[in-house]
Amino acid sequence: MARRRMIYEGKAKILYEGPEPDTLIQYFKDDATAFNAEKHAVIEGKGVLNNRMSEFFMTGLSQIGVPNHFIRRLNMREQLVRMVEIIPLEVVVRNVAAGSMAKRLGMNEGTELPRPIIEFYLKDDALGDPMVTEEHIIAFNWASQQDIDDMIALALRVNDYMSGLMYGVGIKLVDFKIEVGRVFEGDFQRLIVADEISPDSCRLWDIQSGRKLDKDVFRHELGDLSEAYTEVARRLGVLPRNGATTKGPKLVQ
Numbered sequence: 001m002a003r004r005r006m007i008y009e010g011k012a013k014i015l016y017e018g019p020e021p022d023t024l025i026q027y028f029k030d031d032a033t034a035f036n037a038e039k040h041a042v043i044e045g046k047g048v049l050n051n052r053m054s055e056f057f058m059t060g061l062s063q064i065g066v067p068n069h070f071i072r073r074l075n076m077r078e079q080l081v082r083m084v085e086i087i088p089l090e091v092v093v094r095n096v097a098a099g100s101m102a103k104r105l106g107m108n109e110g111t112e113l114p115r116p117i118i119e120f121y122l123k124d125d126a127l128g129d130p131m132v133t134e135e136h137i138i139a140f141n142w143a144s145q146q147d148i149d150d151m152i153a154l155a156l157r158v159n160d161y162m163s164g165l166m167y168g169v170g171i172k173l174v175d176f177k178i179e180v181g182r183v184f185e186g187d188f189q190r191l192i193v194a195d196e197i198s199p200d201s202c203r204l205w206d207i208q209s210g211r212k213l214d215k216d217v218f219r220h221e222l223g224d225l226s227e228a229y230t231e232v233a234r235r236l237g238v239l240p241r242n243g244a245t246t247k248g249p250k251l252v253q
């Protein structure tokens with residue numbers, strides 16, 4: 001079989017050329033990185049869980065009319081997506097103060113925000129993904145004012161969808177980031193949600209216990225990351241409540 005052409009290898013995923021024009025295959029790796037890749041580990045099964053969860057969230061978003069790149073899952077670690085022109089920004093939505101915002105503004109982690117707050121970060125690993133304002137985005141041509149308005153609208157819809165979904169299974173959506181890409185359709189172009197939505201890109205806290213069920217478990221060594229992600233997947237019904245997870249085939253007795 002001919003080898004597929006690799007297009008890009010990132011920290012968490014690999015992109016391959018897709019089988020049809022304007023498609024890509026996203027391969028989810030088990031690698032976890034934090035603090036701008038200063039901390040790195042391989043967490044067995046993480047890629048499988050994130051592939052499944054991103055499929056689940058993107059499919060739900062499509063069903064409520066939030067456009068995104070997901071086409072179909074191909075296997076345990078790969079999904080077919082629509083190729084987009086990635087806007088070089090991370091769009092972050094925060095419902096509760098945590099992480100860099102709590103630190104920067106001297107707020108206690110866990111402080112409820114008066115309304116969802118959107119932030120933009122430039123995707124530039126060498127600079128440590130600095131926060132940027134709308135002024136920077138427009139002046140430096142990373143996106144237009146119309147793009148910014150569209151990104152905000154998309155991010156808020158994802159926030160409402162994800163918050164409700166998580167609330168239903170006893171989890172608070174504290175914050176998350178999305179990436180957005182441009183697609184061209186004839187004379188028109190529009191922005192759609194791309195990359196992934198998974199516990200790697202969200203902060204998720206168990207409502208009852210406050211237990212963290214996201215990548216902070218890895219960042220701050222709070223326990224078993226794959227166990228936390230499996231818990232999220234189980235609650236959402238993405239994995240069976242008991243039995244097969246990611247550890248490989250089980251003997252049927």
Ligand SMILES: Nc1ncnc2c1ncn2[C@@H]1O[C@H](COP(=O)(O)OP(=O)(O)OP(=O)(O)O)[C@@H](O)[C@H]1O
Pocket residue numbers: 008009010011012013014015024069081082083084085086123124125179181194195196
């Ligand atoms: N539909 C898509 N079309 C094109 N590129 C995409 C699409 N979805 C995601 N990407 C890009 O694919 C890459 C996924 O790899 P990964 O998440 O491992 O990257 P990363 O290490 O986080 O690096 P980066 O700083 O580029 O995001 C990212 O660069 C992301 O922007």
Ligand SMILES: [Mg+2]
Pocket residue numbers: 010011012
């Ligand atoms: Mg990434």
